[in-house]
Structures are given as structure tokens and as C-alpha cells.
Amino acid sequence: MARLNLLEETRFEKLPVTVYPDQQIASVRVAERIARLIREKQQNKEQVVLGLATGATPVGVYDELVRLHREEGLSFRNVITFNLDEYYPMQPTAAQSYVTFMNENLFNHIDIDRENIHIPDGTLPKEQVHSFCLDYERKIEALGGLDLQILGIGRTGHIGFNEPGSAPNSGTRLVTLDELTRSDASRDFGGKENVPTKAITMGIGTIFKAREIILMAWSGKKAPIIRKAVEGEMSGEVPATYLQLSDNVEFVLDEAAASELTRFDTPWLVKDCAWDEKLTKKAVIWLSCKLEKPILKLTEEDYNNNGMAQLVTERGPAYNININIFNQLQHTITGWPGGKPGADDSQRPERAEPAQKRVLIFSPHPDDDVISMGGTFIRLVDQGHQVHVAYQTSGNTAVWDDDVLRYMEFAIDFNRSIGQDGSKLQSVYEQTRQFLEQKEPNQLDTQEVRQVKAFIRKSEAIAGARYAGLPDEHIHFMALPFYESGKTKKNPVTNKDIEQTMALLQQVKPHQVFAAGDFADPHGTHVVCFRIIIEAMNRLRQTEEWAQNCWLWMYRGAWHEFETHEIEMAVPLSPQEVVRKRNAIFKHQSQKDTPVFPGDDAREFWVRAEERNRETASRYDQLGLADYEAMEAFVRWRFE
Template sequence: MNNDLTAFEKIPVSIFKGSEEASLFSAREIATLIKKRQAEGKHAVLGLATGSTPTRVYAELVKMHQKEGLSFKNVYTFNLDEYYPMQPDTLQSYVRFMNEHLFNHIDIPKNQVHIPDGTLPKDKVADFCREYEQKIDSLGGIDIQLLGIGRTGHIGFNEPGSTEKSFTRLVTLDQVTRIDAASDFFGEENVPRKAITMGVGSILKAKQVIMMAWGEGKAKVIKKAVEGPITDQIPSSFLQKHTNCLVVLDDAASSELVRIKTPWVLDSIEWDEVKIRKAVVWLCQTVQKSVLKLTNHDYMEHGMGDIITEYGSAYQVNIKVFNYLQHTITGWPGGKPNADDTYRPERAKPFPKRALIFSPHPDDDVISMGGTFIRLVDQGHEVHVGYQTSGNIAVFDDDAVRFADFVRDFNEQFGLSKGDGEKFYKQIVKSIREKGPGQNDSPEVLSIKGLIRRGEAKAGGRYVGIPDEQMHFLDMPFYETGAVKKKPLGEEDIKITMDLIEKIKPHQIYAAGDLSDPHGTHRVCLAAVMEAVKRLKDKDWMKDCWVWLYRGAWQEWDIDQIEMAVPLSPDELMRKRRAVFKHQSQKDSAMFPGSDKREFWMRAEDRNHATAQAYNALGLAEYEAMEAFVRYKF
């Protein structure tokens, strides 16, 4: 990497294509240290993190132990943090997390594992924290400290306001941190308000620090930590003071760094059509002009003079980019019949097409691409939906009780086995009442919740206009754990996906393209579709199938990435809203809303409005709303 391109980075950064490659790199760093110390007859001390970010690292270390004989007998570990209070066998306990992901699968002696104790009486915590620091020091300090980073910039549970001199202590969790943890605890109200954490000072004492981050959701805070000023409002920024720290990112998490987002302001680069589009869109947004109003001066003033040198004038570049953007817009997502499709994003033939929409949860089809879904149906295409998971854990207990009560009353009203209805209702109520905060539902309760989501999906599909037989409920096994934590993608998941594609033989596949979500449901569902497509690609009918990727409820494709933009009229946007409203269990308040308090339909509409406004600001036609897609070329 040209040093000029890293000029803004105050901590060394390594960027990998995906989280898998990045995790393998981090695991190898740890394995190399362990082997080196073994050869020297010495021990190694690791500082370990929890959360979704390091799980793949631990999986790789387990694989090295099982397949390559990597031993952990000379390793001492110290975990960063633990919720307080917290019993070690609770689902959300970091003791349980570490056992499930690492310790139960390797040969590390139990007495060499150290995790903050969430069961201590409060008056014993301070002494424990001092002893925790002393144990680390007595072993010679931490050799490699593994870190993730929170959206507030926290490392460990060192929230904004933590200083570089803070050490292991009891802390109060930031509201944003508690919201981010809500999905693990089945609701924000169940998230502990405190935690025991190693301090920023504890972390800075480590000989080597590796901080990892995956996905666009972490991109902005990574920019602040790596390129911004050192401040206690972004505790991870103190790592700029460490002499041996490395930030390990996937492409998506690096997207806000200057060398990735705007490398042309730092140094000369090799321009291609993709980079030119990205640069011109950025330039328009920076100088607040439409594409066709950009001048030679605008290009020269913003490090883009090389483009003018190559193309001769701003006008030539402007026209090129404007035409590209114009050609992405289509009111015919399935292709327009009897039309010249040279510059259209979709083929005119065949018409009508068979389209298969993969929806990770039972409502993603209408939330994320409901307008396009409606257009495809209205324009005469045969549209199928594959609902990949049941979505059962995202239903509130009250809804399950309400439906069990309906079964009881229905049986009584129509004289159908009244006793069984009453027994079933009491069983459901008892199961829910006896369930502790954050505990899994019983199989019966999960079944009810799954049926609620299925019924809502059918209502949404019927409203859009497809028959029941074109709705396919896949219930992929990776999801059906009854807990937030899922199983890895398995062969059965891929086979179920392949079978549906092979049954329909679609001309179009739509899938949730959340490529950068390394552990969420959308990411696993997309991996299943991609693997299925890969295995089927040599089939004759598959050679005429195009795959379009949409985004979930949280974000949208950047304008320069979009390859098909489907405009929606005010009436179509209202129809989309009504389709979303069919998912009543997710209306008003969703189980896992994330940090965004808006309802899903609001998020979707705001995003669709913003996409249309962005196109209009670039000088394109003004539409009410737009849905956006990127083509996946396999």
C-alpha cells in the first residue's frame, strides 16, 4: 500500500475481502505466538473478547487444535468483561459463550482460564478487580489482546468517558450498548445495566493489540477510532497511543476510511469506470451540484484532475456518468416487453418471467422490496417467495397467549374438543410464565410464534396478489434453535435452497444482499443462496437466470453501486406500506429493532424516499421513492 494513502490512519490497518479471511489472519497471529512460546518453554497470555466479531477466530483456533494439533496447555487467558450480575450458566453469560465457542473444544487447563465473576456480591467486586490485574501482571502481562469495537467506540465495556488510566472495574453500560445487546436478551428491558470490564489502561498494557471489526455498521466508528482525534468519547481512539496495535477489517468496515472512500484526495490512482462513478457521485454530494453542472474546476479542486486529463473535459465525464445513472432507472423490473433493452438493467425476453424472491424473515420481501414485488405481479410475472426462516423468536409472548386464547375460544364456539383447547391454552400460559428473562421458549410456544409469522406472510403475499402455492416456507434448520444464537449454515440448508430453485427454474432471483453481516440471519441466508446458485450454475435453465440483491431494513446500496433503481409512485408506496402492515406482530414495536426506534415500514419508506432524493440531487428525474438493487454475477 502506498504510504500516501494511509496518511490519515493513526493506527496500522489491514483490510481483507471478508470477515472469514480476516478472522483466519487473527487466528494465525495467535497460533504463531503460542507455538513460539512452546518452543521456548514459556507460557502465552491471551486477552480475549466476546460478541459476534471474534467467533470465527475461535472457530479457526478450534480447527487448528483438532486438525493440526495446536495445543493450549501453555496458554493463560483473561477475558475482557462480563455482565453484572450474571450467573455463569445463563444463556447470555460470557463464561458460557467462551466455553461454547472455544474452551470446551481445546486442551487448555481450566485453572488457566480467567473471566470476570458476575456472581460476586457488590462489596467484593473491587477486590476481585484488583486481583484480576495482579494475576495478569504476575504472568508477565498480556501478549496479544483481542478486541472488537462497539458502535459508541467502546472496547471491552469501556464506554464513552472512560480514560486511558482506567483499569478493571464495575461500570454502568451506555444506553446504546444495552440496545445493541437487546437481541441477545430477548428485549432491552432484560439487559443488565452494569458490567465488570478490564479498563483502557489494562488494554494499553498488552504487548500486542488486534482490534477487529466487520460490516458497514462499524465503518463510521472505525474511522473515528483510526483517523480521528484521541478522545475519551471514543475510548478505542486511545489505541493510537499503543506501539503495537493492528486494526483488522473486512472491506465493508473499512468503507469510511479516506484511502477507501476518497483515495483520490491523497494520491494519484488508476481510474476505471467503477471508481469514476464513485468519485463523481461523491463530488456531487460534496459540492452540492448535479452531475451535469460539475466543472473542470470542481474536479481539479478535489483531487480528480487525472480524470479530466484522460477524458478531456468535465462535460465528457459528466455525460458518461449521467447516462449510466439514467440507465439504472426502470419501471419494469422484470424487463419491458417489445422494447430495446440495450440500456435497460433487465432483459426484455423472456416475458413474462418466473421470479423467485428469497426473504430471510417472513417480512423482508415486503419491507425491503415490496414496491418491486407489487410491480412484478402487476406486470404479469409469475412471482414466488421463499421464506427462508420461521422468524419465530421475534414474536412477543403476549401474541402467543392471544393466539392460544383464540384456539381455546374457537374450539368452544364451534363445539370442537373444548377440553383440549383449554388444556392447550393453560399449557402455553404456564410455559411463558415459568420462562425466565432471556430463556428459550418451549417447542409449543415456538410453534405458535412460527405459525403467527407464517400467517402474516401469507396475508402479505395475498395482498400483493400471489396465490398460496407460490409462497414457500423453507424453515431452514440453521435458524431453528429457539435462541438468538444460530447453528452454522449446513448442507441441509443449502439443499433446501437448491430444491426450491430447481423446482421453480426462475429467470430472476432476488435475495437479501447483506454481504457484510457476518453472523446475522440475512448473511447466512445469502450464503445459502450463493452456494445453491454456484452448484446449479451449469444447468441450462440457470444460464438464463439473473440474481438481484436488495438490502435489508437498516441500510441501502450507495448510489454509485446501484444497477437497477425501481421508482415508486405515492400510490405504490402506500400499497407497499399496507403489505408491510399485514405483519402485525412486527407492527408498533418489533422484538429486535436494533438501535433504530422507527418501525420497519418507516425505515423502509424513509430509505426509499432518500434514494429517490439522492437521484434527484444528481440531476435525474424526481420520483416519490425508489427501491435499489445490485446484480450478483455468478
């Protein structure tokens, strides 16, 4: 019976999928499988041939393999490796090369014979690439083929660098990279313009010959492409769908990457469900959107024809379900994000008391506060709450080099205008200009350049917070140590980051904390900053009463928005408030027009924010609720 139930749940899935709670557990399991294969081959005095991948996805697997080598004696003497791909052209010593990646993450830490390592050569003259690729294939075939191929997946659906349009029988070859792939790599190269346009990649046909294939994917960013690869029709537009033809493939996912598969996203379409309030709300909103009917107009026939007959049977009639969900959504809407004084707050998202709250808004970068919740920020100040804002990082990696010279030139001219000796500043300026003219892509900035970039972001943040109505003493710059590496790759979080956050929380003793919860942030800074806040709050909650009564609200907007069924507080914005929010965002001039790291959304940040806020309001309107100009959405974090 259990087997039949599983088959029913996964009937939309066209290949085997294993889902783990998180990427760490999944990575350890994959590493254990690789280790088991290596040991089995060792016992038979055989070599094992592994196909390896690069990028963020396999790092956890390599970490565990290194641990197994160091702590449990796993030897790699019988291992031969072939990497999937390499940028072209690319020097092996470059920080962005996959030679460097593999050495830093695996090869330098294990006992593999260097002659057994094979990585496509990004230094070859173009006329030699074709013959190199043929030889790469012959070497794999001469060894009897790949025993196990590890894969990640790009957001275009590429495996290796087999971009959309790749043939299912393709071999190792030189390819042109998709623009989205280059955008995703831009942070590693200090800008998309520095990302190579080509790469050498093992072909889909080569990958297919492996006796075992494991494709791994982590995070919600990969969820849309995973659904296409697993449940979609085979198409050259999504090369990973060709893996549906293989009998030897398995997708290994964390829960976030699997979240859009039918069995997790709309489980009522494949199985009987335990209809709690959360799932009911999600399903009813889904049905309303699918049929383009307001919630209060949904009928029993609508439920029955769309896989939700069980819900009506258990919790119906349909009208009662509709009313319940409509009321839940209605109660999320409030013009009083700090709570409405003297009002019955039993059906409101925030407490009425105390009437004037101490509020602390954490902003990972110096502009996330106004981009993501600028309207609510201004509303809280207007309604008399004691609002503080804390900028957790300096954001100094996200300023164009040209701006550094512009601001230094301003300072030199200003010093001259007031009769100050600017010779020292002039000297630093000349050195900085020389450095920037010779700077390599993604090269670490000098201390002076980092400081100027931090000053630029700081001055913009102050301007935005002042525009929102804050006094200077309520504006805090934390410059958390984990961020201040000067590189796109940040330092690990330490106790210093947490203790500094605890100190600010103890200083303000907020009733409300707002924190960025959009973990699709391509920099990874948001999720790191959020975890620091949670750890700091958890420690304080053990001993301090105010912390136990402090509510934490998550905001989004810079990178994506909450789904409607997730929203617990929706703050409507009038047309005038939308303009005020826009003006606050405009204070961040270094992030306007073309920011250094725009992600995969070509819109300016203020445009993204406005359009996402309007989309949230539009969804409420389509569900049958009031029609507002825009809405900012929040979800409350509940401490255990």
C-alpha cells in the first residue's frame, strides 16, 4: 500500500527524486555514496572513474569527502576524475577557474594522484580545442566510461555547460554561454562584462553514458527549473529534461529545491491531504487564481473538478470554506503596522499595546530597508513609533569603481575651496586612480577604496533614513565583521557578529523587529544576516523578558515577494505613499540605473519594488478583497 501511495504522489515525476530536509544532510548522503563506490572498487583492486561538477552545489559533498579522507582514512589513490567543464579562455591559476575551484575545495586536501585529474583546458588556442575535446572523450572511453557523474543544474536547465539548444547526443565541445548563465556568474567575475562568453563542456551524450548519474539542487532559486526538468516535457530548451531518458539517474534535492514539484506545491492533485488551516488557505487561493474567480464565488463544483473534493467533504460546504479564507485574508490587511491603539487586536496582525512601540528595522545592505518596506517604514514613523534602523553591512562591494574617483575628486575640490591642504588626499587619489586603472576583474580593493565605497553607501543610507523621518541617533551602522572581507566571498559568521547584534538589541529593546526574509538574494548576505539576528534573539530570549515579548516580522521585495497564502500582514500604500517610498529609494544613487550586482532582474530596484507591491495588491483584489494602489507584505517569524 505504501508503495502504491508513493507512486500516486510522484505520478507527475518522470524520473527518481529523493528529497532531504536540507542541503547539508543531502550532501553528506551523496558523499557517502561516492565513498562506498570508491571502497568497493578498492576491495576489488579496481579504479573508479568519477565525473565531477563545480559551482556552489557540490561544495558540501566535497567538504564531506575531505572529512572522510582526514578522519576516516578514505583514500583516493584509485580515483580518476573528469570535470564537466571549464570557462574558455581561462588560465588555470585564475580565481574563477575550475582548476582553482577543484584544488581549493577537494584536490589539495586528499591523496589523489595528480595524473588522474582531468579538467578541460581553457588555455588552448582555439584551433586545438576540437582535437582536445575528442581526446577527452577517448580517455573516458579507454577507462571504460564514468562510474558516477555528479551534476548541478543551472537556471536555464543546463547540465555542465550544455545550454538550451544542446543535442541529447552531444559530446565534449566548445559552447557559447547563455546570457542568464553569465549573469549568474557575474559576481565571481566582478561584473557580467568580465564573464567569458564561451566554455568547454562535456556533452549530454557523454554524461548519459555514466553508469550512475546524480543531479543535485539546493534552494528555492532552483525550484522552478527543477519542476521543468522533473515534470516537464523533454525539450532542447531545458537540456536537463533529457535525463528523463536515462535509467541510471536520480535527482537529489533539498526541500526548498523540491518545493514546486506537484506533490509538495499542490499535493491535493495527487493524494488525500490532512487539511489543516495552512494547506486549506493555500489551496483555496490557488483555486481562486486558477479559475480567475473571487474566493466568495467559488462553488462546490469548482472544488470537485480541481482535485479538492476531499476538502469540501471534510470541511464544507464550499461557502463556509470560502468565508473562512476570505476573513483570514481580510484580517491580514492593516494600515497600522505597529498595531492600532485602543482597538480590538484579536483579529489584527499586530498588538495594540503598547500604543507607541520601539521598532528596530534590520537592513542587510544599506538600501534593503527602503526598497523592501519603505512605505511601512515611513508609516511607522508617521504614526509616532520610536523607529531605529540598523544597516548590518557596509555594502562596499556593490559600488562602481568610477564612483570612488568621483567622490574623491569632490573631496579634493572641497578641501581646496576652504583653503585646506589637500596634498595627502591628492596622493591617495593618485595611488587609487593608478590601482583602479590596473585592477583585474574581482581583484580585492585596497583599504582606501573599500572605505570610500562604504562611505558612499553610508551617506546614501543616512539620506534615505532621514527622508523617512528618522533622527540621526536612530540610524545605526553595524559593519558586521563577516562581511568586511573586501571580497564577494565572505568570512564565516563568528561570535563577534552575534554579540554585536545582541548589543544593539539590548540598547533599543524593541517591541518589533523587522528583518529581510528574501533568501533568494544572489549575494547570500540576506540569509546570513537573518541567521545572525535569530541567534542573537534566541540567546536574549533565555534571560531577558523584553526579548520574549518582541515580535519579528520578515519582509521581502528586493529579490522576490511572499506568496499570498504566506502573508500575515499586508500594509496598503496610497498613491502618495508609493511616491514617498520611491523618493526614499532614490537617495541610493549608487544603486540606481545599473547597480553592480542586479541579479537576474533587469529592472531598477525602485521599479521592482513598485511593481511587486502593485502585484501584491492586485492579487488581493483578484481574490475579491479591496483594491489598493500597492501593498507591502510581511510574515511573522515564530521562535520555538
